[in-house]
Structure formats: structure tokens, C-alpha cells
Amino acid sequence: MPVTVFFAAGPANWEEYRDPLNTAFAEAGLDVAMSDRADNPLSVDYIVFAPGGIIEDFGPYVNCKAVLNLWAGVERLVTNPTLTQPLARMVDWGLTEGMVEYVVGHVLRHHLGMDAHIHGQDGVWRNSVLPPLARERPVAMLGLGELGQASARALTALNFPVMGWSRSPKTIDSIECHSEEAGLKHVLSRAEIAVLLLPLTDETRDLINAERLAMMPKGAVIINPGRGPLIDDNALLAALDAGQIGHATLDVFRTEPLPADHPFWAHPKVTVTPHIAADTRPSSSSQVIAENIRRGEADEPFLHLVDRSRGY
Template identity: 35%
Template sequence: MSVLIVCPGKDPENWVKALENQHRGMNIYVYPEDHDKEEVEFALTWNHPRGLFKNYPNLKVIASMGAGVDHILSDDALPEGVKITKVVDDTLTEDMGDFVLSQVMNHIRGLHHYVKCQKEKEWDKFQYKRPQDTKVGVMGLGVLGNAVADKLHKNFFKVYGWSRTEKSCENVTSFYGKEQLEEFLQNSEILVCLLPLTEDTENILNADLFDMLPEGAYVINVARGEHLVEHDLMEMIDNGHLAGASLDVFREEPLPEEHPFWEHSKINITPHIASVTKPESVVPQIADNYDRMMEDEPLKNRVELDKGY
């Protein structure tokens, strides 16, 4: 019985070392090195080649290296009956909260504006807002969304949340479902997207949604690039309805050099670093699920396939 690591474009060495340290004697293969496909029952992956796993007749579990699983579920050729797990990690959660808070503070204090001013040698003061006077809406109230909402509340922001189904979150004014989306958006001077990527949420950040935000609203996307209709965002910024955006995720990564986002003065770009998985932090739960698979016990952090998260 073996574990297969599949992460094209990433260095798997730290994952291999962490698994070997956590689970002595585990037999580990790294794709695309030669290996016996019939031996593999457990795969650990990020952005695997489409259709790869259909070639593994005894595969039981596919584990995501991160909190997101859309990179797995988007493969139409997954083996039937395979179980999928995601990472839930305190370090990832804390890092996401810190990052979103930094982007929100950057916006209300105009720090991105001053970077531009320094380049152009302009002495131009920005009329900042205080957290107590700022409404932030968080789309998606899962583990990460809850953590972000809590972080913002503890820093005195007025926090609103929206989710597909009803959820009760402490210190958050919650909305749910399509019927309550507009009311939620009307209370979102800063909108943070932390939704899972599903058929229902793909392209959700579009002109119709932006139009329901207050004039001068700011958009932060730390979920997936496929949530955003890029042309709609630029158009709504350029016509003055939106103040700007902070984007950490994109449809194509790395962002191509010719992409218009690079040159847009009101779009702040970071290279998908809001919350980065650390192998030594998450490998214990992955090794635990490997043992659970071996003992035919329920897996932790298993994805509900009908929901997509």
C-alpha cells in the first residue's frame, strides 16, 4: 500500500520529509516517477493532471494539500467511489484572517494610494475611515470565513456575513440564500469573497452583484479567480461605482504579463499568498486520515461531494 504525491509545479520534497517523519515506514511515490499504480490507495495532491486518477484501480482517498478542493472536483474523470478530503488548519485560518485584515486596513487608511503618490512624488493626503465606521461583508461563512469575520469584529469593524444556507455566527449579522443577498450587499462597504468554488458560485462576482454594493465599495477576493468576472470588475471601477479591489487569486496563475490588472492603479495584486499551507502543520491530519483509511474508519475533513466543499 502506497501514497502518491501529485503537485505539478510545486517542490514535493518538504511534503515527503514531513510524511516520512510523521509516519515511519510509509511508502511514498512522487508523480511522475515510476511506480506500481495498483499499489496506490491514497493520493495527496494539488492541481493534478486531469484524468490521472482514473488509472489507479485501488485508489480510495484523494487528499487536497490545501483548504480548497475545486482543483480536484473539476476533474470529470475521478474514480467512482473515491473519498476526498480537505485541510482544516489553525495556521491557515489565522494567516487568512491576518491577510484580510491587512487588506481592509490598507484600503480604509489609503496605504495603496500613498504607494502611488510616492512613485509620482505627490504630496496628497487621503481621507481615511475608522474601523468603527466601516461595514465589511464576508461572503462565505465556512471555517475561513468565520475566522475572518471574527478577526474583523475584534478589530472593531461592523461585520456582515452571507452564506448559501442559514448559519449563526457570533458577532456577525448573518444573511443567507438568494433572497437575502441584496440586503447583505447593501451593507457591504468592503466585500470579502471567501466562497467555495462551485457551479453556483462561479462568476458570482459580476456586474449585477457589484451594482448592488454601495457606491464606492471595495472588493477583496481571496477565494478563487473563477469567482470573478474580470471585465465587469474593471468596468465598475472605471465608471466610479467601485473604489477598487484587492485580488490574491486569478483565473490564470501566474497572472500573465499582458493582463490589464497589472497596470490598473486601483487594483492591488498579490500572488496567491493570503494563506499558504505549511506541510509540517497539516501532515499530521493527512497521516491520521491515511491510518483511518487503513482501518476503514470515518475520515476527518471529508468533502461532501453534493455540495462541492
């Protein structure tokens, strides 16, 4: 009998993912019956899901072997008390490459001071200040998961001295790794550019607050393509107004889309990008979904399982 897959990620995603998923299932040698409806929850073997999808109660799907998330973030799922099935987050090469390109692009933009020339087309010859070499510009990578490690390695390849911080200790070649509160203070106190790629948990919410912003070198830059609530918005605005933080490039926010009257839009030291740093791409993510279903049917361990106790 075919494997039954319930695509519960919503109508818009269904139109975008139906064909790539069916192609990936065929390439993986899987016999799959997939639908965006589940008339009989007991028959469902796997659920493909995204936050905001069409179900909230996972209880009826008692025979479901795994819930496979299309997003990297799972903070809106791990707190659902009806979700008792194994939960896999999305880690795919397309999403990772997109994030690396965003992070490297904006780090280089701020490192080179490109904004002064892009926005300063006023006849003034601004050649009096040269940026340091990359090796002289310390960068902090807060978060050393798949995306953080990939971005850190790309920056290291450009000779940036990268310091990493994560909740749990890690050892990564060519990256100075830290953990715990003392490690965070050490990293922030040296970082002229800080990139936020942490998961959102109770421990990381408002991690970048007034106290920690004050630890950074005066004029430092914040780049946040991770999760909006990692930053205390009011504290960041105050630090920008005081000149403690030189610029903030933000891709994620507490409320999305970012309300038109939010102070970030009009602030001269803030760049708003509309949650575009790393989108899940149907072609590559469908291959990850297919591989996890293949693994489940072969009684092999699932990829990228979420640790409920840690929230990611």
C-alpha cells in the same frame, strides 16, 4: 505491512513535502511506505494529490481508501469522472492563519486609507480626512467556510461589523449571517468592503457581476483571495472606471500567472498580488495528511471530506 502512500502531487511538491510528511507519519505512529511512483496501482492505500499532479486517471487505484488533496480548492478534482474514492480537501491551521493575516491586513489598509500616504510622498500634508472607526465600517464576508469564518472572527475582534453570506444558512456568534439571493443583496448593499472566500462552483462562478457590483455603496472595495472566476472581470473593470467600486485587491485570477497584458496590471484602482494570500505549508499540512491516514487505518471518519453534490 506498511501503509502504501502514493505522492502524486508532482516532482516539485515531492521535494518540498517528502521529509515533512515522513516526520508527520512517524509522529502519528504510522508505518508508511511513501513514494512518488506507483508501479502497482492495486497496492496503493492513499493518494496525496494536488491539481496539476502526475495522474489524471484514478480508475486503476481500486484499493485506494482516500485521495488527500494538498490544496483547499477542489473544483478541478470533483469533476473528474474517474475519481470515485473519498476526497478530502486541505484545511490546516497554517493555511488558515495565513489567510486571516492577508484579509485583516488588506481590510485595514483600505479602511485606514493607507495608500494615500504610502504613495503620496510628495510634500502634501494630507490630514483633512480621517477614516471612521472600525465599528462604523461594514464588511461583507462572502463565504463562511473554515477560512471565511476565521477571517470574519478576526475582523469582528477589531470591532468591524461583519455580515456573512453563504449558499447554505449558518449561525455564527457575533456575525450577521445571511443566505439566498435576498441575503446577498442585503449584504452587498451595506458593505463598504467585501471579502470573497467562496468555493468555486457553478452557482458561484461570476457571482460578482455588473448587477451585484451596482448594489454596493459607491466607492466600495473588493478583496478577492478566494477564486478568480467568482468575479466577472469586465464588469469589475467597468465598475472601477465608473467610480462605483473604489478599489479591488485581487490575489486570484482566471488565468495564473496573470498575463502581463491583462488590464488589471495597469489599472490605478487595482492591486494585484500573485496568489500569496494563503499557501499550503508543508509542516502543518503534513500533520493533516498524517491524521487522515491514521483515521483511515483506525476506521474513523476522515476529516474535511468533500461533498461531491455541492462541489466542495
